[in-house]
Amino acid sequence: MDTANTKFSELGLAEPFLRATESLGYEYATPIQAQAIPLILSGSDLVGCAQTGTGKTAAFTLPMLDLLLQKLPPKPTGPRPKNQRRKGPKGSNPRPRTLRALVLAPTRELSAQIGDSLKRYGKHTPLRHALVFGGVSQVPQVRTLRHGVDVLVATPGRLLDLMGQGHIDLSKVDILVLDEADQMLDMGFLPDLKRIVAKVPEQRQTLMFSATMPPAIRKLAEEWLTEPENIQVAPVATPAERIAQSVHMVDKKKKPERLVQFLQDTPRKRTLVFSRTKHGADKIVKRLNRDGLKAAAIHGNKSQGARTRTLEQFKSQNPPILVATDIAARGLDIRDVSHIVNYDLPETPETYVHRIGRTARAGAEGTAISFCSNDERKLLRAIERLMNFRIEVDPSSDLPEPPRREIKDDSPRRGPKRKKFNPKNRRRKFKPGEKNGKPGERSSKPGGKRDQYGNRIATPSEGQGNSSRGASEGGNTGEQTATTGQRPRRPKRKPGEYNRKPKWKSGQKKRRPQPK
Structure with missing residues (x-):
């Protein structure tokens, strides 16, 4: 479908939303809107990537409100309870509703911006929305949630706080939208997003929008979305030509x-x-x-x-x-x-x-x-x-232009050459008494066989004739070991185990003798 000159009236939106776009002066849809709105109305999961300033917010708010309006529960009939208050966010007789759409945004300003779009596009409908973000008191936000809303726009931190307090239930959410998903990952919201997605039903429609599409976003799309449609209006990370x-x-x-x-x-x-x-x-x-x-x-x-x-x-x-x-x-x-x-x-x-x-x-x-x-x-x-x-x-720069190589399409990135590690070149330190890494074999040192600790292993004949040798030659003086037949080696002293203490510690001045 040619999306160059597509009108909003050709996208299948309901009459209240066409009236809203006409009052705002919108006649033709942008490429991301022309491709995304029909797919979202059909109920498909979507991953949308487009340049900033191309109307991504309207690309998901308009079809989302249209789907919610089609499934709006009928207004209950009968007398109103006597103790029910008449004030509310929508009309004089608010009715409690179930949260059916959740929009997650990384910052408070973006959440407020999405809320303004919902207010403009849904002004001719009875749909309600609420904003939940940190930095302000939660009392007015909780008061709005008690009346019931159809769409909730929230930042992950405050949303988890209110979920823990029991003010928000996500068990009936049908549409989940992740706006600026790459920024939420950069800000460290991935653990919070996993906790939120775990509370949303698996049978849902998930929409993911961003201006860049790093590999981490694609991995999440494979995990959270079911057979999603991919829309890429311009190459990834492409700024506007103007x-x-x-x-x-x-x-x-x-x-x-x-x-x-x-x-x-x-x-x-x-x-x-x-x-x-x-x-x-x-x-x-x-x-x-x-x-x-x-x-x-x-x-x-x-x-x-x-x-x-x-x-x-x-x-x-x-x-x-x-x-x-x-x-x-x-x-x-x-x-x-x-x-x-x-x-x-x-x-x-x-x-x-x-x-x-x-x-x-x-x-x-x-x-x-x-x-x-x-x-x-x-x-x-x-x-x-x-x-x-x-x-x-700029020619008026203070510093000279840095040397830069010519950028070519799909050119491989070359880095410094590194030598491959060869394990044969690694030097191995043998223990005393070893040769070729096998303990117990005859060593190059004189004295016959030695154990893995370097002590000489005595033969049976040596064990019987050791009594004739003197103590100076390592004979049997009562301190020989039972296995080797020789005096055990004295262990080396560790640092700090000397008997003689230093006269003064490091960093202290030496005291001069006092005159008598």
């Missing part, structure tokens, strides 16, 4: 100065600066504010209220420069972001694709600039190897 990428070779100590100079001389709209660490993000904000540039930071050490206020300021008409870490900015859908600045290159090449994907969203254009120091050249080569694309070096 992003102009460049790299500045800068000394590490001059990065703050070059960042301020770039922000002051470049005409821009919304600018997002990425830092590798939380402490580094705070230092960048202090430097920019000191030089007269309005900036704000968002990272994991900020409270949820502070992060929400910062994002609202960034979406306003007079936005500050947003300095963020990779985890906090993952999955953010903010329009009109014109410039992305990689102050620190990421240690994982796939993270670079997610960073620059914050710009050029929904058909727009954007610019991505990276600052690379001498110790980050290996990271730059790894990013270029992943994307199979050579990033242009």
Whole structure:
């Protein structure tokens, strides 16, 4: 099927969702939406991989809400109990419902974003949804869950907490969605995901979406999904073509100065600066504010209220420069972001694709600039190897362009040659009395046969005639062993077993004699 000019009306969605997309101004579906929506409506498991900013959220929220609407339980009839409260999240007479769809996201911001999409697309339906994430009080979240919801969007940590308290039951879930699955693995959520999936029924529909598809994700897909359909709109880890990428070779100590100079001389709209660490993000904000540039930071050490206020300021008409870490900015859908600045290159090449994907969203254009120091050249080569694309070096760079080999398609990666280990070349230390590794054989030392400890083995004739020899020659003096007929060797002294104590310990000054 040609997905270039596919309308939402041709995908088989119900009338309430077509009305919602029309009111939002959406007429044509993106390639990932045109391929994923019919497969999800048919009930198949799905693994979707597409570039950031291509509408992956709508690709699973629209068909998921459609399936839930088809199986919506009928509204109970009859008189309402006298003690039932009239207030509720949906109408004046809320009815308890069973949780039937679960969406897992790695960060709070992405969870809130998915919740906004569910609210926009399902505004003409009676379906209910709830958000569960950490950093805020759980009291309002538990209050919403008691009324009953159809869809739950949650982060793994807070979800397990509420499951342990008995507020959430996953035994009736029909649809399980893992959004940004690769990021959840990078953040160490794999044990939590296994505990959550174990509580979900095996007879379910599982959907997995991500912008990159590392081998760990494919392994989980084989384990948790049943005969999944694979959709790959673009090659894995491919950024949008409308992003102009460049790299500045800068000394590490001059990065703050070059960042301020770039922000002051470049005409821009919304600018997002990425830092590798939380402490580094705070230092960048202090430097920019000191030089007269309005900036704000968002990272994991900020409270949820502070992060929400910062994002609202960034979406306003007079936005500050947003300095963020990779985890906090993952999955953010903010329009009109014109410039992305990689102050620190990421240690994982796939993270670079997610960073620059914050710009050029929904058909727009954007610019991505990276600052690379001498110790980050290996990271730059790894990013270029992943994307199979050579990033242009800015001519105004402080440092010379690093030597880089030409990148070819499907070229084998060559590393340093290593010599194979040959066990014959390994030197073996023989024990005393051994020859060729066999104890008990005649040794090259004089004295006849010796045991594995090096003691000479006496013959029967030697055992009878030892009494004629003197003590100086090793004869029978009463201290001979019964087996060897000779005096046992004195064991070696271990360090620290000397009888004579040192006059002073190491590190202490020697006392001088006191004058009389």
